[in-house]
Amino acid sequence: MNDSEQSKNNLNKTVRIITQMGLNMASVLFSKLIKTDANIYIDKIYNEDISIVGNDIETNNKEVIAAMVDLVGDAPMKFLFMVPLDDALKITDLILGKKLGTTKNFDIYVESSVQEIGNIMASAISNVFVTTCKIKLLPSPPVVVKNYSSIIFQEYTFDLATESNEILIVESHFDLSATGINCILFLLPCLESKKVLSSIEGL
Amino acid sequence: MTEIVVGIADMKIGQGEQLIKTSLGSCIAVCIYSREIRAGGMIHFMLPKMDETTVTKVDKGNIKIAKYGHPGILELIHQLQTKFKLKNNDLTAKIFGGAKMLKNVSSEIGLHNEKIAREILHNEKIKILATKTGGEKGYKIDFDLNSGIVYCQVFGDKVEQF
Numbered sequence: 001m002n003d004s005e006q007s008k009n010n011l012n013k014t015v016r017i018i019t020q021m022g023l024n025m026a027s028v029l030f031s032k033l034i035k036t037d038a039n040i041y042i043d044k045i046y047n048e049d050i051s052i053v054g055n056d057i058e059t060n061n062k063e064v065i066a067a068m069v070d071l072v073g074d075a076p077m078k079f080l081f082m083v084p085l086d087d088a089l090k091i092t093d094l095i096l097g098k099k100l101g102t103t104k105n106f107d108i109y110v111e112s113s114v115q116e117i118g119n120i121m122a123s124a125i126s127n128v129f130v131t132t133c134k135i136k137l138l139p140s141p142p143v144v145v146k147n148y149s150s151i152i153f154q155e156y157t158f159d160l161a162t163e164s165n166e167i168l169i170v171e172s173h174f175d176l177s178a179t180g181i182n183c184i185l186f187l188l189p190c191l192e193s194k195k196v197l198s199s200i201e202g203l
Numbered sequence: 204m205t206e207i208v209v210g211i212a213d214m215k216i217g218q219g220e221q222l223i224k225t226s227l228g229s230c231i232a233v234c235i236y237s238r239e240i241r242a243g244g245m246i247h248f249m250l251p252k253m254d255e256t257t258v259t260k261v262d263k264g265n266i267k268i269a270k271y272g273h274p275g276i277l278e279l280i281h282q283l284q285t286k287f288k289l290k291n292n293d294l295t296a297k298i299f300g301g302a303k304m305l306k307n308v309s310s311e312i313g314l315h316n317e318k319i320a321r322e323i324l325h326n327e328k329i330k331i332l333a334t335k336t337g338g339e340k341g342y343k344i345d346f347d348l349n350s351g352i353v354y355c356q357v358f359g360d361k362v363e364q365f
Contacts, residue, residue: 051210051267061226061343063358143305147358150226151341154211155304158229161211162250165267 011168011189011198012045018132019170019187022125029120034094040121040174040185047168050161053153064088064149065110067118068156071126073137075193079122080156081114081174082149083183088114090181100179111144118142121185133200156186163191204349209247212270214279216244216286223346227300231316231336232344233276234297235283235329236351242287243348246279248272250312251319272319280327294329297353297365299344301336313337333365 023040030038065088069079083091089103092113096103103110122139129137145152160167167188174183189197207215209225209232217223223245225232236243252273253266269275283289298320301313317336324331333353335342340358347354356362 051213051269053210145304147228147304147341148226148343151228151304151343151358154226154230154341155228157211158249161270165212165270 007198008047011194014197014200015168015170015187015189016042016045018128019125019172021132022128023121023172023185025128026121026124029124030117033116033120034091034176035097036094036176036179038174038176040172043171043173045168045170047166050157050165050167053157053161053167053169061148061150064147064152065106065114066145066147066149066152066156067114067142068145068152069118069122069142070140071122071129071137072140073126074135075129075133075137075196076190077137077193078156078160078186078188078190079118079125079139080153080186080188081118081121081183082152082186083114083117083181085146087181087183090179091117091176091183094176094179106146115142115144118144125187133197135196135200153186157188160188160190168194204347209245211247212249212267214244214246214269214275214282216242216279216282217348218242218287219349221348223348225344227342227344228302228304229300229313229316231272231298231300231313231320232342233272233279233320233324234299234344234346234353235279235294236296236346236348237283237287237289237293238295238351239293240287240289241349241351242283242289243346243351244279244283245344245346246275248275248316251315272316273323276320276323277327280329291327291329295332295351296324296329297332298324298334298336299353299355299365300342302338302340302342304339304341335363335365 066082071077126137170187172185345354
């Protein structure tokens with residue numbers, strides 16, 4: 001294995017461990033909020049060419065609500081929480097303590113619920129980076145967008161794709177037991193973060 | 204009909220029973236077509252132009268030309284000319300995308316992208332038959348190479364034909 005591959009592997013390992021720790025914390029916080037067991041797990045970590053990165057999403061293009069958060073600091077990253085519209089309505093019912101199926105349309109409550117989830121998740125992940133790795137990282141206020149999944153993903157990756165032809169993606173799934181709700185979380189370290197994250201030792 | 208997906212910073216060409224698909228936010232898609240031989244291509248670019256430092260990297264094969272309107276659109280025209288033996292006056296163009304999706308972002312990248320596309324097509328004397336650009340919502344684009352029709356759906360609206 002050459003130095004470049006070794007560095008890439010080390011980076012992926014670091015990001016996987018810290019992100020999973022952050023997601024574990026987020027699962028606990030979120031389960032308490034909705035009084036339902038939430039399980040969030042990392043599906044895969046991969047480096048992907050920008051031209052094919054959204055192709056899976058392109059072929060499965062749904063109407064979704066998303067919360068985008070920039071994690072700003074020593075190792076800047078981008079966080080995205082994406083949920084299909086129908087599932088966003090169910091999550092809103094859970095957060096508001098209403099019977100599932102009460103919320104029928106996208107409104108300010110749905111927007112606020114998705115925003116709140118984005119905030120909880122991104123804060124949990126940045127907290128783990130701060131406490132475990134001693135790096136400064138602060139979440140920006142979540143921006144909520146309603147659009148096709150492929151377009152949201154494109155806007156989310158836009159800045160990184162201008163800097164590099166290949167981006168590192170952490171893709172996580174988010175299941176809420178007995179509700180059938182399935183959401184996706186993405187975490188993308190920015191180009192300048194890779195050096196900082198690769199140098200973290202002792203995990 | 205075969206479907207071809209064009210990703211970000213990507214371009215594809217084809218002919219006949221093929222549908223070239225993409226989704227756009229602030230990026231621009233330029234669809235170029237020859238009615239005579241039912242062949243065409245699409246580029247989905249992110250930024251108007253390369254700067255001097257990125258031009259150097261092209262020589263090393265590190266940069267995607269399709270990321271930039273210039274020289275990406277010229278490369279698309281060149282590919283169509285080479286593969287299908289076409290001349291510029293055989294070709295027509297349609298332009299889509301360039302939305303400003305995030306209201307709190309001040310960048311006018313979509314406008315700049317559209318402007319460069321118009322400039323290049325004007326310089327190459329390729330007639331622009333239709334445009335659907337701007338707004339705050341994303342676009343889904345299906346380019347039918349059999350008919351030359353582009354099916355464009357702005358999020359939340361009906362599909363329009365161009």
